Amino acid sequence: MKIYKLILMRHGESKWNKLNKFTGWKDIDLSETGISEAKECAKLLKSKEFNFNYAYTSVLKRSIHTMWTIIKHLNQSWIPIKKSWHLNERHYGSLQGLNKDDVIKEYGNEQVQKWRRGFDVALPQITLSEKKTLALDPKYSHINIDDIPLSESLKNTSERVIPFWKTHIYPNLKAKKNIIIVAHGNSLRALIKHLSNMNDADIMKLDIATGIPMVYEFNNYFEPIKYYYL
Numbered sequence: 610m611k612i613y614k615l616i617l618m619r620h621g622e623s624k625w626n627k628l629n630k631f632t633g634w635k636d637i638d639l640s641e642t643g644i645s646e647a648k649e650c651a652k653l654l655k656s657k658e659f660n661f662n663y664a665y666t667s668v669l670k671r672s673i674h675t676m677w678t679i680i681k682h683l684n685q686s687w688i689p690i691k692k693s694w695h696l697n698e699r700h701y702g703s704l705q706g707l708n709k710d711d712v713i714k715e716y717g718n719e720q721v722q723k724w725r726r727g728f729d730v731a732l733p734q735i736t737l738s739e740k741k742t743l744a745l746d747p748k749y750s751h752i753n754i755d756d757i758p759l760s761e762s763l764k765n766t767s768e769r770v771i772p773f774w775k776t777h778i779y780p781n782l783k784a785k786k787n788i789i790i791v792a793h794g795n796s797l798r799a800l801i802k803h804l805s806n807m808n809d810a811d812i813m814k815l816d817i818a819t820g821i822p823m824v825y826e827f828n829n830y831f832e833p834i835k836y837y838y839l
């Protein structure tokens with residue numbers, strides 16, 4: 610049976626991952642470690658002779674720069690890289706910018722773990738004026754203001770990731786194209802939940818490491834089989 614492999618990768622460590630801050634839609638650069646992780650990932654993919662026809666990432670630079678490093682190292686800078694806000698990290702609302710340990714001190718570990726890993730759990734929201742400022746960012750100025758969140762649950766994230774997967778990415782996989790997606794911890798959790806048909810309890814346990822490529826295998830009917838770290 611022929612196996613088709615999709616590569617999924619969370620961006621390398623960002624400067625705010627290093628500082629243990631909630632990041633979400635804040636556009637934070639890779640840390641030095643993150644840059645090294647992207648290079649290591651590229652070396653690994655090269656050693657396993659991966660090459661790609663299409664690449665997909667978010668509009669956030671920690672993912673874009675990780676993608677550029679990989680594609681450059683594979684000597685495939687020419688391939689199309691589609692960037693979409695649909696693959697952005699989950700919008701972490703008013704938690705964005707706060708230190709995770711400080712938030713745990715204020716609200717308790719159980720509440721924060723529900724916020725971070727629960728599926729249909731609402732988060733504290735940004736203000737309407739912050740949303741208006743975000744809507745003026747050229748990255749988002751083309752999208753309907755109603756689509757710009759005040760915060761997102763993982764369910765809300767999944768409601769933008771999965772339609773994008775179905776309309777833009779999956780048809781190319783079915784056309785037997787080799788695809789890499791570089792995205793974020795929670796946009797990838799939303800995709801893996803969908804592909805692996807995980808229930809809301811199972812998704813609580815899934816965490817994705819920065820900078821390590823994952824392989825998602827599909828059978829010759831393009832049905833998802835399994836995933837693993839490379």
Ligand SMILES: O=C(O)[C@@H](CO)OP(=O)(O)O
Binds near residue numbers: 632725
């Ligand atoms: O801060 C974020 O945007 C995400 C990923 O770094 O955090 P968490 O792991 O809590 O979902």
